[in-house]
Amino acid sequence: MTNDIWIIATAALVAASCALVGVFLILRRQALIGDAISHSVLLGIVLAYLITDSRALPIMLGGAVIIGLLTAWLSDSLHRVGKLQSDASIGIIFTLFFAIGVILISLYAGQIDLDQECVLYGEIAFVPFDTIYIGNLAAESGFDIGPRAFWGIGIVFTIVLSSIIISFNRLKTIAFHPSLALSLGINVIFWHYFLMTLVSMTTVASFDAVGAILVVALLVIPASSAYLVARSLKAMLWMAVGYSQLAVLIGYALAFWLDSSISASIAVSAGLLLFVTIAWQQVQSQRRQRQPIDSL
Amino acid sequence: MRKPIQPLMTYSTISHTTDSSSSRVLKNLFSFIGLCILLLSFSAQAQLKVTTTTGMIADLVQNIGGRYVEVTSLMGSGVDPHLYKATQGDLRRLSRADIILYNGLHLEGKMQDIFEKMARKKPVFAVSSLIPRTQLLQHGHFPDPHIWFDLSLWQQAGQRVLQILQQQDPKNKQAYADNAQLYLAEMQQLHQWIKTQVLSIPPAQRILITAHDAFGYFGRAYGMQVEGLQGISTASEFGLQDIKQLKDLIVKNNIKAVFVESSVSPRFIQSLVAGVKAEGHNLSIGGELYSDAMGQTGTPTGHYFGMVKHNVKTIVDALKSTKPQP
Numbered sequence: 208m209t210n211d212i213w214i215i216a217t218a219a220l221v222a223a224s225c226a227l228v229g230v231f232l233i234l235r236r237q238a239l240i241g242d243a244i245s246h247s248v249l250l251g252i253v254l255a256y257l258i259t260d261s262r263a264l265p266i267m268l269g270g271a272v273i274i275g276l277l278t279a280w281l282s283d284s285l286h287r288v289g290k291l292q293s294d295a296s297i298g299i300i301f302t303l304f305f306a307i308g309v310i311l312i313s314l315y316a317g318q319i320d321l322d323q324e325c326v327l328y329g330e331i332a333f334v335p336f337d338t339i340y341i342g343n344l345a346a347e348s349g350f351d352i353g354p355r356a357f358w359g360i361g362i363v364f365t366i367v368l369s370s371i372i373i374s375f376n377r378l379k380t381i382a383f384h385p386s387l388a389l390s391l392g393i394n395v396i397f398w399h400y401f402l403m404t405l406v407s408m409t410t411v412a413s414f415d416a417v418g419a420i421l422v423v424a425l426l427v428i429p430a431s432s433a434y435l436v437a438r439s440l441k442a443m444l445w446m447a448v449g450y451s452q453l454a455v456l457i458g459y460a461l462a463f464w465l466d467s468s469i470s471a472s473i474a475v476s477a478g479l480l481l482f483v484t485i486a487w488q489q490v491q492s493q494r495r496q497r498q499p500i501d502s503l
Numbered sequence: 504m505r506k507p508i509q510p511l512m513t514y515s516t517i518s519h520t521t522d523s524s525s526s527r528v529l530k531n532l533f534s535f536i537g538l539c540i541l542l543l544s545f546s547a548q549a550q551l552k553v554t555t556t557t558g559m560i561a562d563l564v565q566n567i568g569g570r571y572v573e574v575t576s577l578m579g580s581g582v583d584p585h586l587y588k589a590t591q592g593d594l595r596r597l598s599r600a601d602i603i604l605y606n607g608l609h610l611e612g613k614m615q616d617i618f619e620k621m622a623r624k625k626p627v628f629a630v631s632s633l634i635p636r637t638q639l640l641q642h643g644h645f646p647d648p649h650i651w652f653d654l655s656l657w658q659q660a661g662q663r664v665l666q667i668l669q670q671q672d673p674k675n676k677q678a679y680a681d682n683a684q685l686y687l688a689e690m691q692q693l694h695q696w697i698k699t700q701v702l703s704i705p706p707a708q709r710i711l712i713t714a715h716d717a718f719g720y721f722g723r724a725y726g727m728q729v730e731g732l733q734g735i736s737t738a739s740e741f742g743l744q745d746i747k748q749l750k751d752l753i754v755k756n757n758i759k760a761v762f763v764e765s766s767v768s769p770r771f772i773q774s775l776v777a778g779v780k781a782e783g784h785n786l787s788i789g790g791e792l793y794s795d796a797m798g799q800t801g802t803p804t805g806h807y808f809g810m811v812k813h814n815v816k817t818i819v820d821a822l823k824s825t826k827p828q829p
Contacts, residue, residue: 210598332589333617336597340623459591466592 210335215459217334217357218473221413222425222451224364227371228409229430230440230447231402234382236293240279240403241426243301244410245419247278249308252327257315267327268415275407278304283403329356331417331469356416363412367405371444374398379440417470424474425451432481435488450480551672554600556611557584558797559651560630560660562807564604566686567664571675575600580799583766584610600625602671604664607631608639610648628667630660640719649794653720654694654811661687693808694724697815701725704822711818712749712761714772717794721814732771746775753779753786760789760821766796789821 225241232238248271255270256262278300285296334356341352352358371378380388381398388395413422429450430443437443457480458473465472550573555561561576568574577593578584584606597603605611605618607629621627631650638656640647650656665683669676701709709727711718722729730749752758761776763769772788779786792814798804804813 210594214594330589330613332591332594333614335594336617336621338620462591466590468588469591469594472591 211459213335213354213357214331214469215455217354217360217416218331218421218455218459218469219452220357220360220364221417221422222429222455222473223448224360224367224409225413225422225425226429226433226447226451227367227444228402228406229426230433230444231378231382232406232426233430233434234440235402237282237297238427238431239294239423240282240297240406241410241423243282243297244275244278244407245414245423247274247301247304247308248327248411248414250274250304250311253308253311253315257311264415268411271327271411271414272407274304275411276404279403279407280400283399327414328418329415331421334416360412360416363409367409370401370405374401375441378402382440421470421474424477425454428474428477428481429454432477432484435481435484451477454480551668552599552601554596554603556605556614557795558800558805559657559807559810560604560606560664562797563630563657563661563664564668567661567679567683568668569678569682571672571678572668578796580796580805582796584795585612587611587614597621602667603627604630604667606648606650608646608648608650626667626671628663630663633663633666634659640723642716647716647719649717649720651807652718652811653724654690654697655724656720657807658687658690658694661690689808693811697725697811700815700819701727704819707756708758708822710752710756710758710822712753712758712775713792713794714762714764714767714769715794717764718792727818732775746778749775750779750782754782754784758786758822760787762789762792762818762821764792764794765798766794787821790817792817 229238229241232240251270251272251274252267253270254274255266259266282293282297282300285291285299286293289296291299334354337355339352339355339358341350377388377393377398380391380393381395385395410422410426413425429447432450433443433446437446454477455473457476459469461467461476462469462472549571551568551571553561553564553568553572553574555564555574555576557578558576558580561574564572565574575596577589577596578587603618603621603625605615605627607615608631609615611618618627618629631648634650634656636646639650650660661683665679668679672679710730711722711727712730712732714732716729716731718727718729718731721727730752732745732749753761761772763772769788769791776786776788793804793810797807797810798813803809
């Protein structure tokens with residue numbers, strides 16, 4: 208039972224962080240940046256391994272965060288400086304990084320198992336077993352404070368949430384009226400990079416906790432569902448978080464019922480919620496179209 | 504099981520005339536089912552719950568533990584351990600278990616780190632831990648994890664399982680020892696049988712060509728040269744040079760058959776066969792070998808001995824035969 212609670216809690220934090228960041232990505236038309244980072248981190252892992260000759264998790268995470276940042280920053284710069292479309296620039300940067308990673312592996316690390324799947328991506332079902340123990344284990348003098356992934360993503364969620372609360376007005380102005388923001392003296396470029404830093408941090412921490420497919424799904428789907436319904440940025444953020452939490456609960460129940468993969472089930476339920484929202488909107492709009500005729 | 508059902512049937516025929524007969528029969532049936540569940544749960548409580556990663560380990564535990572253990576394995580038949588994905592039920596199977604046993608030697612990949620951490624709170628053991636390093640095949644830094652193909656190594660894994668079961672459940676110590684003695688003796692006989700079987704293949708043709716490098720221990724223990732099309736990890740690719748060398752080897756030694764594996768795609772082996780045939784040499788696919796997972800439960804290859812016998816028969820028949828296999 209405690210295991211289930213840890214899993215749901217970790218998934219809920221991942222979902223909330225991804226949904227919050229995802230809202231800004233959707234508004235900036237960079238929704239697939241999470242997918243891009245999931246590929247380009249290969250280069251970060253390989254470089255970190257080649258420099259330190261170790262496959263320890265903190266080193267792998269460090270390499271992944273740095274390359275994640277570079278992916279987000281460079282694709283944003285390519286879009287603004289090179290005047291390329293933002294989806295094209297994301298595609299250019301991540302394939303480039305991924306390909307360099309593949310070449311480096313075949314040159315220097317062909318004999319060992321070194322890929323995202325094996326050294327970075329976590330499995331959410333095993334989150335409760337990978338705990339942090341404080342104190343001396345042999346003497347049983349310490350205590351268990353819970354899963355490592357939970358605390359990692361907990362810290363990231365706190366950072367994301369507090370950044371959005373503190374800089375909400377500025378982020379809002381930049382998202383909808385970039386030129387107004389510029390004329391108001393807001394450092395637009397700084398906030399672009401700040402947002403990309405949040406994205407990179409969130410995705411890499413979430414990869415470690417729950418694996419790649421769920422993160423990509425949670426970055427895009429809850430924010431898209433909220434985009435369909437919400438009337439303001441604040442409402443969109445709230446609704447994205449709401450959708451993501453609902454997806455986690457339904458998904459976990461689905462996984463329990465079908466005895467299937469937890470992360471895949473959560474991703475599927477997020478998608479189902481989106482389709483239900485679209486269907487509901489269609490019904491609503493048809494009813495609205497009919498109403499004037501009735502009243503005549 | 505049949506006895507309690509019998510009176511229920513007669514009861515239902517006797518009370519056929521009364522109105523509420525069907526509901527009473529139903530009630531009776533329900534209470535009977537309830538009793539069964541109760542009995543089952545009682546008997547399950549007395550058993551030691553063991554969860555294993557591969558089916559091979561589950562089979563070993565079942566044979567040594569006998570009726571004192573309840574064994575479940577996470578990876579079903581035909582699942583490549585490299586590509587295994589956990590489900591929600593696997594979490595329950597792991598957290599409910601009294602003992603968790605895994606292969607080790609990185610067969611389970613990143614899961615092994617989790618097992619090592621779980622060992623702080625729970626009895627979690629690697630069955631390969633008693634085998635001395637000198638008896639393991641090394642690929643670079645890392646040992647080959649496919650130890651179940653050398654029955655002498657798998658006997659050591661059996662000893663380890665016996666040791667763990669005795670440690671965790673001392674009151675059934677003697678029963679475990681008796682079971683293990685019987686089972687491991689049988690395994691020793693099978694070990695000898697494989698040796699004589701392989702000896703019946705002409706020496707020049709004792710070459711086993713498969714899809715990936717899983718049969719290293721088999722080759723070393725029973726005197727066969729083993730060549731794999733892919734490397735140790737099923738994820739690695741092969742080069743054009745490797746294919747050419749394999750072709751030369753096949754033609755030079757007049758090898759009659761190569762083999763596909765149950766958990767690896769047969770595509771590459773099929774293209775190798777087509778390539779060699781195009782050069783006028785007669786090569787066929789000798790059959791399917793079980794490598795990283797056993798067959799379906801309930802079939803002859805669904806348990807360890809059956810799987811080993813199937814593999815050996817397939818290999819020997821195909822390499823010995825004078826006419827090509829269909």
